Amino acid sequence: MARRDGIAALVLGLVAGAVIHQAAALPFGGARNPGPGFVPWWAGVALAGLSLLLGVQVVRARRGPGARRGVEAARGDWRRVAALLAALALYVVALDPLGYPISTFLLVLLMLRPATRRALVPALGLAVLAAGGSYVLFAVWLQVPLPPGALLR
């Protein structure tokens, strides 16, 4: 708990610093007529203050009797998260050139990866169904101009 809060305080403190720095470049105005930089600057200061407060709370919790209480959340496999995020990033890049149906089909297939080894045909079927079904629903019925890609152009 304490370690994660420490990280959070540090990261958000840095964010606050960046915000204050950037807001300072905008016209500040004054209490009479606040400019575009007025509210961002104060929000940045508030975030900095809150980060500091959280940092103090972390330090005090460590010293106090309640130190090391709270269990770290069960650690999972972070590589799966990284893989999914990478797949999603690729999907965004491929959406226009490949078109919606093909990229969606590939994404679903990729996400079903453990299942594709055991049962390829149902996995393929589900991917086709998800990509095709959502395409029909959104592009045909709801007239959302999803990128069709080479397949349907």
Place this chain on the structure above:
Amino acid sequence: MEILSLLAHGFAIALTPTNLTYCFLGSFIGTAIGVLPGLGPPATIALLLPITYGIPPTSAVILLAGIFYGAMYGGSTTSILLNIPGEAASVVTCLDGYQMARQGRAGAALAVSAVGSFIAGTVSVVGLMLLAPPLAAFALRFGAPEYFALLVLGLMMVGYLGGGSMTKGLMMAVLGLLLGMVGLDPIMGSPRFTYGVFKLAEGFEFVLVAMGLFGIGEVLVNVERRVAPEVLKTQIRGLLASREEWRAASLPLARGSLLGFFVGVLPGGGAIISSFVAYAVEKKLSRHPERFGRGAIEGVAGPESANNAAATSSFVPLLTLGIPGNASIALIFAALLIHGIRPGPLLVSEQPAVFWGLIASMYIGNVMLLILNFPLIRLWVRLLEVPYRILAPLIVVFVLVGAYSVNNSVFDVGTTVVFGALGYALRKLDFEPAPLVLAMILGPQLEAALRRSLIYSHGDLLVFFQRPIAATLMALAVLVLLSPVLRWGLERKLRELVEPVAPRD
């Protein structure tokens, strides 16, 4: 009694087979749209607008209004089942609704929100019918200082969301404020934090942020675990709500309906503010506030009824002043314009058929929505029996296609993925994303109201304390801010009183 004969006339119009069909169609489409993420009521109404050119104005309004309030019924479904808020007003429903689903009580949450929506919708139509003109006069008294005070009070309430520490909740709120500032500044129109990217100049769309933080973030967290998430492991306990649950939900339902009705009259964001104010009120009044965020039924009943009541009462500015209060109602306004009807202060007297037909159709529509939604609960709960490894890719596709449909833009899909990653990180660091999302919506309004007030008052800060409504709201905000201190002081006083009586050793 005149009102009864007028209403009877309205029912005579709304109950013709044609109008009944349009009312059903509207409710049905609205429910479907509410369930689909991204594509909200405004986009749907815009899509159907050309169809209404050829039908009588009363039928057109009945159809379009049905879509609008029907979407409020559907909006809570994805929040409860998948932690994906379909529209802004159901962000708060995610907090306890999704937790209930994870404990196998999705059916109860859905049932309470459907019945709550029905009661709130009906209460609000009655209010709309009886109180529209005085309410409009009240809404007109809200100038920039009043809005600022209301939003300050709202932001204080945001701190009550989330079960964790107040410091971290406030940090999320401030971060949300900052994210809300990306784009053109609301007063001068000069770009801030856009780094020269055109797409950033319009700011972050709320739906994208919410679907990323909640929807994608949740999938990422679940994918990380090797073990299947609890949604699957838990047996579904009882389909609908139990007697105790109904009892627990009844007062929050009533309070939420009233609160939503009054706050919803205010143009711009009434439904959103009312939903989390209702949540904060329920948490404050509860004898067990620690249950909130862990699947408290009151945390579903209050906000859900509030946002439905607010959706109905947001028709007040249109019907009495001729000014639409939000994007969906602006489109209904446009539909009336096309038919040569210009809503304004004289609408009720000049076009009684439109006004009373609409009112009557809202009573009927709410009944239809309840009948339509109740059997669906069984179906939705079934959805959770699908193994998560199959459900996960479907959720992702659902969110991504929804993100695209908001503006037909690939950039938006990217935005959603980025916020998904942020949502995952926040969850790992034990932050609650709800305050962030709500502050992001309120932030620009808050800033605009502050700066507008100061331009109006030529820089005099007293403007927030001299006007009666603003001053009252400010006093309430201060009270909320100081309440932990006050309680601490009170408890100490009590202990002092008790201590001398207690034995010394």
Place this chain on the structure above:
Amino acid sequence: MTMRAGRTWMLVFGTLLAALAAAVPAPAQEFPAKPVDLVLPFGPGGSHDLTARAVASVAHQYLGQPLLVVLRPGGGGAVGSQQVIRARPDGYTLLFGGTGPNTIFALVQKAPIGPDQFVPVARINHSPAVFAVRGDAPWKTFREAVEYMKKHPGKLNFANTGPWGAADFPMRLIAQAAGVEYNNIPYDGGGPALLAVLGGHADATFGFAPQLMPQIAAGKMRALAVTGARRLGILPAVPTVKEEGYDVTFTMWRAALAPKGTPQAVVDKLEAAFRKLSEDRSFKALVKQLGDDVDFQGSKEFAETWRHEWDTAARLVAGAKK
């Protein structure tokens, strides 16, 4: 054998040629061979959208191909405008542009989406702004309101509909022409600005006639002047700003624009189609319901109108930035 092989070969060659011919852009006299996209740089539901849909609803019979309205909102109209500029200049991608994005936003944000980037095809209509005050306001004429601003600089609370928007812009022009000061309060859109005036939180605003008519009819608001070159049909008693003695005219136009480099023959063809379309009875009726009148201007004529507006606006923006 050689004969047969030759024949097959010729067949392949012929197919290839045909494919190539199809790939080459269709010559102008065959335009339009496929539906034309009309890009709208705004979201759904506004007056811009409704006008575009009215255009699209009758376009097929005059164009020979459907006209598809494509919504590309964002960046104050810059996103949609940019897309059309980058599109192939073949007449199949047009912008439904307007004063907001293509003059004011282009100048204020220095975005390259102005008259240098487009060839006008046709202006469909334009609406003047109406200066309106609350029904119980002390000013009976526009001149009285301006005199008040002169005597009490910065006292009149003016609700604009957003920075550099359809209310802010004409008010700046008038303040410049009359040499007066006022308290300029920005609201996010016409509705909120109107509410502020109705609720007594501001004294005056600029709006469009369809939006103001119900309030005027109910006596809640009073129109004092219009910014057009002549009076409005539905407000015959309200004088123009020019009649009141201030040399300001301002209208918000809506026009179909093609990217620079579109062949003249294609522009002519489109212009002719839009000209006929603007005389269509059902189209005129539809636009009238929206509270507007169709006021067609052809490519050359409108290019001049636009350039004139652009130069006036550029002077004002340069003055304000100082």
